[in-house]
Amino acid sequence: MTEKTATVRPAAGAREPTAGEGAIAEFERLYRANVDAVAAYFARRSADPHVVADLTADTFVAVITSLETFDPRKGTARAWVFGIARRVYASYCEAHSQQQQRLQRLAGRRDLEPDQVGELLDRIDAERAGRDLVTGLAMLPERDRAVIELVDIAGLRPKEAAAALGITPGAVRMRLMRTRAWLRKHAAAGSAARPRTATGTTTIDQIRGEGND
Numbered sequence: 001m002t003e004k005t006a007t008v009r010p011a012a013g014a015r016e017p018t019a020g021e022g023a024i025a026e027f028e029r030l031y032r033a034n035v036d037a038v039a040a041y042f043a044r045r046s047a048d049p050h051v052v053a054d055l056t057a058d059t060f061v062a063v064i065t066s067l068e069t070f071d072p073r074k075g076t077a078r079a080w081v082f083g084i085a086r087r088v089y090a091s092y093c094e095a096h097s098q099q100q101q102r103l104q105r106l107a108g109r110r111d112l113e114p115d116q117v118g119e120l121l122d123r124i125d126a127e128r129a130g131r132d133l134v135t136g137l138a139m140l141p142e143r144d145r146a147v148i149e150l151v152d153i154a155g156l157r158p159k160e161a162a163a164a165l166g167i168t169p170g171a172v173r174m175r176l177m178r179t180r181a182w183l184r185k186h187a188a189a190g191s192a193a194r195p196r197t198a199t200g201t202t203t204i205d206q207i208r209g210e211g212n213d
Contacts (some may be wrong), residue, residue: 027064034081035060041085041154049120055092059085082150083164103119110163140179143167147175147182 035056042055062084070080137145143165150161151172158176162169 020162023067025065027060027067029068030063030077030081031060034078037078037154038081039087041082041149042089044149044153045119054121055085056087058092061087062088076160079156079160082154082156082160084164086146086164102168140182144175144179147172148179151176152180188205 014189025067037051038059039056042052046052046055059081063081066084074080137148140148146165147161150156150164151158158172159169162172165172
């Protein structure tokens with residue numbers, strides 16, 4: 001046996017990972033890399049830790065069940081996960097608007113341990129400013145709101161936000177420029193109209209500048 005042959009021969013008992021094991025490993029990587037950002041995304045939309053936990057779990061159930069559909073040629077994994085999170089929240093809002101579906105969801109909510117509730121409440125409190133900003137953006141068109149949140153709050157790059165929203169990166173940059181200008185104008189008007197409080201007010205100055213690429 002030559003040295004070259006010995007180096008490439010697999011060790012005794014070694015085997016290649018199966019496709020299923022590879023998918024599980026990929027899901028675990030996606031989960032660890034994105035779970036905090038996804039939970040924060042939902043914490044900006046709800047102050048109920050059970051709702052945040054449910055929506056976060058629903059998102060990653062959808063991730064693992066549709067993992068084979070992810071195409072890295074169409075965008076990053078993070079953009080794909082946020083696209084799923086947006087659809088999960090849209091489905092939740094639609095169901096929540098109907099009384100019977102709302103009652104069914106409440107009856108089936110997950111039981112959380114006290115430490116889990118405490119951790120989620122801390123996250124919800126940490127996202128208070130972002131939640132206030134999301135609420136304040138309600139007068140903007142839905143796509144403009146989504147672009148600002150994904151890029152300036154969630155920290156996605158414009159290309160990732162474009163993939164999550166199903167629009168072009170150029171459209172994302174144009175919406176960012178237009179919406180940031182609108183926010184600065186209205187933040188300045190609001191500051192002139194009222195004194196600044198001790199705790200401050202969430203404005204465009206508290207989110208990212210225009211240096212995203």
